[in-house]
Amino acid sequence: MLISVITADITTLAVDAIVNAANETLLGGGGVDGAIHRAAGPALLAACRRLPEVSPGVRCPTGEARITPGFALPAARVIHTVGPVWRGGGHGEPALLGNCHRNVLLLAREHGLRRIAFPAISCGVYGYPAPLAAEVALRTLHESLASDPALELTLCCYSEPMRAVFQDALTSL
Numbered sequence: 717m718l719i720s721v722i723t724a725d726i727t728t729l730a731v732d733a734i735v736n737a738a739n740e741t742l743l744g745g746g747g748v749d750g751a752i753h754r755a756a757g758p759a760l761l762a763a764c765r766r767l768p769e770v771s772p773g774v775r776c777p778t779g780e781a782r783i784t785p786g787f788a789l790p791a792a793r794v795i796h797t798v799g800p801v802w803r804g805g806g807h808g809e810p811a812l813l814g815n816c817h818r819n820v821l822l823l824a825r826e827h828g829l830r831r832i833a834f835p836a837i838s839c840g841v842y843g844y845p846a847p848l849a850a851e852v853a854l855r856t857l858h859e860s861l862a863s864d865p866a867l868e869l870t871l872c873c874y875s876e877p878m879r880a881v882f883q884d885a886l887t888s889l
C-alpha cells in the first residue's frame with residue numbers, strides 16, 4: 717500500500733520528510749507546528765527565519781510549501797505548508813488544501829525524497845471538517861502517486877477517531 721494511515725506523533729517518524737501544518741509566518745505556533753518545533757529544537761526556528769518573506773510577515777502563503785532540515789527530529793527534513801482556515805467551504809478551501817498536498821510532493825520530488833508523512837492539515841485550529849479534508853487529501857495524494865509510484869506516503873493522525881476518518885477516505889478512493 718503506497719499510502720498508509722496511522723495514529724502516531726509525527727515528530728517520532730524517521731522518514732525523509734514530515735509535513736508541518738504551519739501558519740504563513742513560519743515562526744511556529746501550537747498544535748503539530750508547536751510539537752515539531754519543540755522536537756526539532758531552536759535551529760528549526762532559526763532556519764525558518766532565514767526563509768525570505770514574500771510579503772510583510774509572510775514566508776509561506778496559504779497552499780504553498782517550504783523545506784528545511786529536520787535538525788533534532790528523526791526525520792531528515794520538514795516540509796512546511798499552510799492550510800486554509802475553514803470559512804464554510806465557499807472560499808476556495810478545497811483547492812487550497814489540495815495545493816498544500818501537491819506543493820509538498822513537488823518539493824519532495826525536487827529534493828529526491830520518497831517517504832513523506834502528512835498530518836491532518838487544517839483539521840485542528842483551522843477548523844476544516846475532517847471528512848472533507850480527508851477526501852481532498854487522499855484524492856490529491858492518490859493522483860500524485862499515479863505519476864510517481866516510488867513515493868511512500870503516510871497520513872499520520874493524532875487520534876484513533878481521526879485515523880478512522882482518513883482510513884475511510886483511503887478505502888473510498
Ligand code: APR
Nearest residue numbers: 725726737739745746747748749751838839840841842874
Ligand atoms: N503529530 C501528528 N498530528 C498532530 C500532532 C502531532 N504531534 N499534534 C497535533 N496534531 C494534529 C491535530 O490533532 C490535528 O488533527 O494535527 C492536526 C492539525 O491541527 P493543527 O496543528 O491545529 O493545525 P491546523 O489546523 O492546520 O492549524 C494551523 O495552528 O499551530 C497552529 O501555527 C499553526 O497557525 C497554525 C495553525
